[in-house]
Amino acid sequence: MLLKFSRLAAVLIAGANLVTALTWHSADFSSLINLENSGIRYKDNGATTPLETILHNHGVNLARIRIWTSSNNTSYSLSYGLALAKRARAAGMSLLVDLHYSDTWADPAHQAIPSGWPTTVSGLNTQIYTYTLNLVNAFNNQGTPISLIQIGNEISDGFLWPVGRLSTNGFSPASQMLHSAISAVRTASPSTRTVIHLANGWDASATNWFYNSIFISGQLSLADVDILGFSFYPFYGTSATYSNLQSNLQALVNKFGKDVMVVETDWPASCSSSVALSQNIAVSAAGQQSWVLGIRNVLSAISGGHGIGISYWEPAWIGNAGLGSSCADNLVVDGSGNTRSSVAMFSASM
Numbered sequence: 005m006l007l008k009f010s011r012l013a014a015v016l017i018a019g020a021n022l023v024t025a026l027t028w029h030s031a032d033f034s035s036l037i038n039l040e041n042s043g044i045r046y047k048d049n050g051a052t053t054p055l056e057t058i059l060h061n062h063g064v065n066l067a068r069i070r071i072w073t074s075s076n077n078t079s080y081s082l083s084y085g086l087a088l089a090k091r092a093r094a095a096g097m098s099l100l101v102d103l104h105y106s107d108t109w110a111d112p113a114h115q116a117i118p119s120g121w122p123t124t125v126s127g128l129n130t131q132i133y134t135y136t137l138n139l140v141n142a143f144n145n146q147g148t149p150i151s152l153i154q155i156g157n158e159i160s161d162g163f164l165w166p167v168g169r170l171s172t173n174g175f176s177p178a179s180q181m182l183h184s185a186i187s188a189v190r191t192a193s194p195s196t197r198t199v200i201h202l203a204n205g206w207d208a209s210a211t212n213w214f215y216n217s218i219f220i221s222g223q224l225s226l227a228d229v230d231i232l233g234f235s236f237y238p239f240y241g242t243s244a245t246y247s248n249l250q251s252n253l254q255a256l257v258n259k260f261g262k263d264v265m266v267v268e269t270d271w272p273a274s275c276s277s278s279v280a281l282s283q284n285i286a287v288s289a290a291g292q293q294s295w296v297l298g299i300r301n302v303l304s305a306i307s308g309g310h311g312i313g314i315s316y317w318e319p320a321w322i323g324n325a326g327l328g329s330s331c332a333d334n335l336v337v338d339g340s341g342n343t344r345s346s347v348a349m350f351s352a353s354m
Contacts, residue, residue, distance in 0.1 A: 026303055028152075028265065028313025029354040030100060031059050032068035035321045037088055038078055044322050046341040055320055056095040058343060063351030066151070067092035068267065068315045070102040071139070073118035079108065082139060089148040098151040100267070100315065101143070102201070103185075105132065105164055110157040112203045115165040125177045128164055129184040136188035140196065150196045154267065155185045158203040158235060160210055170214070179223035186228040197230040201267055204241070205234025206248035208255065215256065231312070232256055233267040236299065239275070239329045244282035250302045257310045264310055266303065268317045271295035273344065275331035292336065292346035297353040314354050319347075 036055050048058045056067070069085050069092070077084040089099055104110035107118050117123060121131050136155075143150050156163040162170040162178040170178055186198050200218075204210060211234075219226055234253075238244055253264045271285070271292040283298065285291045296314060303311025318327055318334075322341060325333040336346045 026300055026311065026313045026354050028066045028098075028100075028315070029063045029350045030066035030068050030267075030313055030315035031064045031319050031350065032070065032102070032268070032315055032317045033059065033320060034068070034070045034080060034085075034088065034102075035318055035324075036091075037084060039320070039322060042323075044341060046320060046337060046343070048343045048347070050342075054091070054095070056091050056097070058347070059319075059350065060095045060097055062343075062347045063354065065097055066100050066313065066315070067097040068100040068102055068317075070104060070157070072104050072107055073121075073135070074107045080104075082142060086142060086146055086148070089143060090146065093148045099143070099148060100152040100154070100199070101139075101150045102154040102157055102267075103136070103139070104157045105135075105185075110159075110163065112158050112160050115156075115159065115161070115163045115169070117164050117167065121164075123167060125167055125180060128167055128177075128181055132164070132181050133184040133188045136185045137192050140189055140192035144193060149193060152197045152199055152231065153189055154199045154201045154233060155182055155189075157201055159200070160202045160204070160214060170217075175217040176220060176223065179218055179220045182218070183224045183228055186224070198228065199231040199233040199265070199267065200229050201233040201235070203235045204244070205236045205266060206244045206252060208248070208252040211252055211256065215260070226260060226262075229262060231263045231265055232260070233265045235268040236266045237269060237329070238271060238282040238285075238295065239279055239331055242280050242282045246283065246298050246302050249299070250305065253302070253311065254306055257306055257308065261308075262310065263312045264303070264306060265313045265315070266299055267313075267315045269296070269299060269314060270317050270327055270329070270334040272329070272331035272334050273336075273346065274325075274333040279330045287331075289336070289344040289346040292334075292344075293349045293353045296349045300354050316349070 071085040162168040168178040319336040
């Protein structure tokens, strides 16, 4: 009887995991080729193995690849992204391409127009359409079609500043340029799903400010956008709780009927106690898995199956383990490139 019960329990647990598993188990490992060029290698169970293979073996089915407008491969150029895409696809992953529309990092505090681009709305509409069309075609032409594409990175206050900055020039310029870019995607690859990416997925006030005004007749339409993507980090504010994320995402799904996704997140394996984290979870490899599992539970509870995926940001960037945070180490590998137990998050926790 005990054996039968144990078997039944195992079946029920497996069934629960199947029901709650998300569509996309993703990692952004855009830094990989630059890291390899500096001599870094990775090991899983003691065997030196390409990082993309390690990640796919542990459940990653979507590679997030950032692309800047730079022509320098060390600065995430198109040619760099294309090379990494070939490797990701060969390893068995689909592609999420993250377009920064800048020569360098684009984030809530930085959204500079690329050098050489126009500085008027009309000029930028033409430029962003042509640039995006050519880029998507480049991925298609080498046999690595894009499944999901971000039109900008953390564009909570717009993009292509100062022209497209919402807080200074209103919503129309950014709305027009988002529509122009998405029109290019629809022309080059109608099956590619478009993503709008904002920071702080827990922040209902900022999210509502953006989405209550960005859709303008004749400019960006609701039909242009397939997925609402968000960053969700624990070390930039103690309000980044599961509860706040859940309520904000569910409200957006109720209002717009779109899929939602956490396209950037991390949790520390090592962090000073002076850094305030938003959830009471262990700072450890086990804690990394727990944090991601909590996000999965939030997304799995979103009505209509609209919570579709998580992307862990730069899990193997040795030499930059803090990943821009005040924590010492957010990686799923150690300083020698050996995988930590948290690499299991991509299958067990997503």
